[in-house]
Amino acid sequence: MLEHDVRPGMRVCIAQTIERREGPWETRVEGVILSVQPKPTGSWFAHGKDDKLWLVRVDLLKDDGERSLLSLDRNTRIEVLDEAGV
Numbered sequence: 001m002l003e004h005d006v007r008p009g010m011r012v013c014i015a016q017t018i019e020r021r022e023g024p025w026e027t028r029v030e031g032v033i034l035s036v037q038p039k040p041t042g043s044w045f046a047h048g049k050d051d052k053l054w055l056v057r058v059d060l061l062k063d064d065g066e067r068s069l070l071s072l073d074r075n076t077r078i079e080v081l082d083e084a085g086v
Contacts, residue, residue: 006033006080007036008033008035009033010033010080011081013029013078013081014029032060033059036058037057038057039055039057056072057070057072
């Protein structure tokens with residue numbers, strides 16, 4: 001699933017994998033999407049729009065009330081658990 005397929009109110013599980021020398025490391029976060037939007041980084045070498053690297057960020061509300069801001073990349077997988085609103 002791609003970031004443009006998800007929208008606020010959806011309950012999702014987001015899995016992100018980091019490739020390491022010791023082998024891949026995966027973490028999973030589950031919650032309700034509050035927002036999905038591209039935001040610039042502080043990268044000065046990116047040569048993108050306004051000389052910034054733009055990443056898609058997902059603001060997620062977890063069941064315990066904690067908010068997580070996740071930057072999506074090619075190693076991110078999104079599983080929709082519930083399409084109903086909050």
